[in-house]
Amino acid sequence: MSEKIIIAADHGGYTLKEALKPFLAQMGFAVTDVGTASDRAVDYPDFGEKAAGAVSTGLFPLGILICGSGVGMSIVANRFPGVRAALCLDEETARLSRMHNNANILVLAGRKTDPETAFRIVRIWLTTPFEGGRHQRRLDKIREIELKPK
Numbered sequence: 001m002s003e004k005i006i007i008a009a010d011h012g013g014y015t016l017k018e019a020l021k022p023f024l025a026q027m028g029f030a031v032t033d034v035g036t037a038s039d040r041a042v043d044y045p046d047f048g049e050k051a052a053g054a055v056s057t058g059l060f061p062l063g064i065l066i067c068g069s070g071v072g073m074s075i076v077a078n079r080f081p082g083v084r085a086a087l088c089l090d091e092e093t094a095r096l097s098r099m100h101n102n103a104n105i106l107v108l109a110g111r112k113t114d115p116e117t118a119f120r121i122v123r124i125w126l127t128t129p130f131e132g133g134r135h136q137r138r139l140d141k142i143r144e145i146e147l148k149p150k
């Protein structure tokens with residue numbers, strides 16, 4: 001069975017989302033697209049919530065979020081328990097976000113990243129394993145912070 005991935009974008013990420021869907025399918029992923037469905041202006045929290053919520057509850061192991069800069073979607077996604085969303089503008093950050101941070105949501109900038117660059121980032125992100133070890137200890141600390149009453 002194919003690995004599942006959930007994808008969402010606002011209007012700033014819509015075009016890149018559409019370009020990524022066949023690429024992800026070609027990589028063997030079963031893609032669930034929760035919008036937006038056109039380049040008409042929408043609010044990124046509405047779409048970020050759908051995908052990050054589904055990763056947070058464990059419905060999907062991985063997600064990709066796209067807005068214009070990638071910043072808004074990052075802020076939304078990282079409010080969800082268990083979500084480690086990484087805004088990646090280059091291949092090195094994509095690799096490190098998996099190796100060191102075990103990121104489970106990749107955030108892309110639709111207005112900064114062309115499709116060819118995005119394909120390279122996504123391929124690296126989806127194929128690089130988490131290193132564990134000292135990095136797991138750091139993720140455990142993030143989890144503790146998340147669970148602390150504030």
Ligand code: RB5
Pocket residue numbers: 010011012013044067068069070071072073
């Ligand atoms: C929408 O214009 C833009 O603000 C949004 O796509 C994103 O970049 C927000 O962080």
